[in-house]
Structures are given as C-alpha cells and as structure tokens.
Amino acid sequence: MASALELLQQHYDSMPPVAVMGLSIEGYAGHRLTLRAPLDRHVNDKGCAFGGSLASLMTLAGWGLVWLELEAAGLEADIYVADSHLRYLAPLYDDLRVTASAAEGADWSGFADQLRTRGRARIELVARVPLPDGRIATDFSGRYVAIARPVAGAGHAG
Amino acid sequence: MASALELLQQHYDSMPPVAVMGLSIEGYAGHRLTLRAPLDRHVNDKGCAFGGSLASLMTLAGWGLVWLELEAAGLEADIYVADSHLRYLAPLYDDLRVTASAAEGADWSGFADQLRTRGRARIELVARVPLPDGRIATDFSGRYVAIARPVAGAGHAG
Numbered sequence: 386m387a388s389a390l391e392l393l394q395q396h397y398d399s400m401p402p403v404a405v406m407g408l409s410i411e412g413y414a415g416h417r418l419t420l421r422a423p424l425d426r427h428v429n430d431k432g433c434a435f436g437g438s439l440a441s442l443m444t445l446a447g448w449g450l451v452w453l454e455l456e457a458a459g460l461e462a463d464i465y466v467a468d469s470h471l472r473y474l475a476p477l478y479d480d481l482r483v484t485a486s487a488a489e490g491a492d493w494s495g496f497a498d499q500l501r502t503r504g505r506a507r508i509e510l511v512a513r514v515p516l517p518d519g520r521i522a523t524d525f526s527g528r529y530v531a532i533a534r535p536v537a538g539a540g541h542a543g
Numbered sequence: 544m545a546s547a548l549e550l551l552q553q554h555y556d557s558m559p560p561v562a563v564m565g566l567s568i569e570g571y572a573g574h575r576l577t578l579r580a581p582l583d584r585h586v587n588d589k590g591c592a593f594g595g596s597l598a599s600l601m602t603l604a605g606w607g608l609v610w611l612e613l614e615a616a617g618l619e620a621d622i623y624v625a626d627s628h629l630r631y632l633a634p635l636y637d638d639l640r641v642t643a644s645a646a647e648g649a650d651w652s653g654f655a656d657q658l659r660t661r662g663r664a665r666i667e668l669v670a671r672v673p674l675p676d677g678r679i680a681t682d683f684s685g686r687y688v689a690i691a692r693p694v695a696g697a698g699h700a701g
Contacts, residue, residue: 396588399588400586400587400588400593401583401584401585401586402564402584402585402586402587402593402595402596403593403595405563406560425559426559426560427559427560428558428559428560429558429560430554430557430558431621431623435558435560435561435599436602436606436623436624436627437560437561437595437598437599437600437602437603438560438599440595440598440599440602440627440629441593441595441596441598441599442595444594444595444598445595448594463589465589465594465631465634466594466631467630467631468628468629468630468631469594469598469628469629470626470627470628470629471598471626471627471628472625472626473623473624473625473626476623
C-alpha cells in the first residue's frame with residue numbers, strides 16, 4: 386500500500402494550492418484516510434484554524450480517499466467534488482487532522498461497478514476534524530463524482 | 544472607504560494561509576464584496592480551479608463582508624463562519640472571482656442591532672463564482688457569527 390500513498394502524496398504536492406499547505410498522509414486503513422497539516426500554516430486572526438483551510442483539507446481528504454479506492458480497484462478517473470456541507474462546531478487551536486470515510490449507506494464496490502459500466506459514478510463521503518479532547522471541531526459531508534478517463538485507442542470521433 | 548478596504552486587505556494578508564493565496568479586493572459597493580485570486584496559485588490536477596481554494600475564497604469573501612459591514616456600523620467583533628454549503632456546478636479555467644452578499648431576508652441593520660444589544664449576532668450570506676461567460680462555476684451559502692469584543696475596562700470577574 387505504501388506506493389499508492391506515495392503516489393497520492395505526489396498528486397497532492399503537484400497542485401500549487403496544496404503544495405503550500407504542509408499536508409501529510411497519516412494513514413489509510415479500513416476505507417478511511419487521515420491527513421494532517423500544521424496549525425502554523427493555517428492559523429487565522431484569532432489564533433485558531435482558518436475555516437477555509439479546514440474546508441480545503443476536508444475536500445482533499447475526500448478526494449484522496451476516492452483516488453485510493455479507485456486505485457485499489459484498478460480504475461483511473463478524474464475526480465471532482467460536486468457539493469459539500471461544513472459545520473464549524475468548535476475552534477481548533479492545534480494541528481489539523483482530518484479523517485474521511487464513506488457516508489452511511491455509500492458503497493465502494495457499487496461505486497466502482499458504476500464507474501466501470503457507465504463511465505461515471507458518484508459517492509457521498511463524510512469527514513471530521515477532531516479536537517485534542519476527542520470532540521468534533523468541524524464536520525463535512527460531500528458528494529464526489531468520478532469520470533472514467535478515455536482509454537488510449539478506444540476513442541471515437543465526436 | 545479606501546481605508547476600510549486597505550485594513551481588510553491587511554487583515555487577510557496577516558493570516559498565513561491567506562497570504563499565499565494572492566487574494567485582492569476588487570470592490571465593495573451596495574453591501575457586496577468582490578475578491579479575486581489568480582488561477583495559477585489555485586490550479587488542480589485537471590488544470591481548473593481547486594475546490595478547496597474556491598471554498599477558502601468564498602469563506603473569506605463572506606468573512607470580509609461581515610467585517611466591512613461591522614466597520615461601517617462602528618462595531619468590532621470576532622467573526623466566525625458557523626456553517627457553509629457549496630455547490631460546484633462547472634469547472635473554472637480562469638482566475639477566481641467571488642462576490643458575496645447577504646442572503647435573501649438577511650438584514651445588516653438587524654444584525655448590527657443584535658450585536659449591540661446581545662453581544663452576539665448571526666447572519667446568512669451567499670457568494671458566487673462566475674464563469675467567464677456569466678454562468679455560475681460555484682455557489683455558496685454560509686452562516687457567520689459575530690461575537691463582540693469585550694471593551695477594555697468593562698470586564699467583570701467570571
């Protein structure tokens with residue numbers, strides 16, 4: 386699994402807005418992806434984590450989780466976030482740590498099957514940023530769309 | 544008005560995650576604030592604007608609008624985003640430009656009155672990022688909370 390995580394880290398770092406975030410992959414197991422970023426790069430005027438940084442990190446955790454699940458299924462696709470809903474429940478005065486997973490009822494094998502057969506699939510994810518005491522700082526739900534990349538040689542005119 | 548916008552730009556630039564965004568204030572008139580940021584700092588793996596950057600910029604536009612409205616009302620407060628909902632409707636292959644305004648039914652004078660009398664107030668805002676052809680790339684709605692700063696000498700023990 387190490388090489389998929391290394392590839393994902395390279396993917397993240399290749400995007401200019403992500404390269405400046407100081408993001409690292411903490412772990413990926415049981416269909417859950419955890420990312421971290423240091424508070425000092427994401428601090429706002431009140432000394433806590435900036436809401437936009439939390440939104441970015443949660444969006445990226447969902448994106449990376451979809452990428453890893455498709456990689457494990459042997460699929461390649463462009464992955465887009467379609468919508469997201471964030472609730473900022475408590476200020477975070479510590480490093481940012483987010484864990485993303487499928488929403489209740491969402492199904493990775495159905496998602497991969499749909500991408501294979503229709504060339505396009507959608508899945509709902511959730512993500513949470515905990516406070517050091519275990520309460521939730523921010524929670525996120527979002528839908529992601531994967532669009533299969535045309536296979537070389539399989540194209541048609543039009 | 545120039546000096547309030549200069550102060551807001553300084554506020555933005557004082558936050559490390561915002562300083563790297565290349566954000567500039569395009570204008571503020573009629574209770575609407577418009578921000579810009581160059582695509583090259585916010586581009587993703589597909590050559591279009593990164594969803595997290597759009598989320599950050601929209602969150603900041605709402606925050607800045609609340610700050611300007613409170614400044615105009617002679618009020619100082621800590622401003623937090625409480626929740627947000629984003630819809631990514633079309634990819635944007637151009638510079639990012641976002642305009643924030645009050646949501647339908649939201650009322651700036653009621654917001655300021657509530658902050659004065661209760662020390663805390665909440666308002667719902669909307670923001671939109673247009674495509675070059677005028678369609679919408681991304682839309683946002685979010686609620687912001689302002690908490691009045693204790694005035695020096697007016698504190699009490701407890």
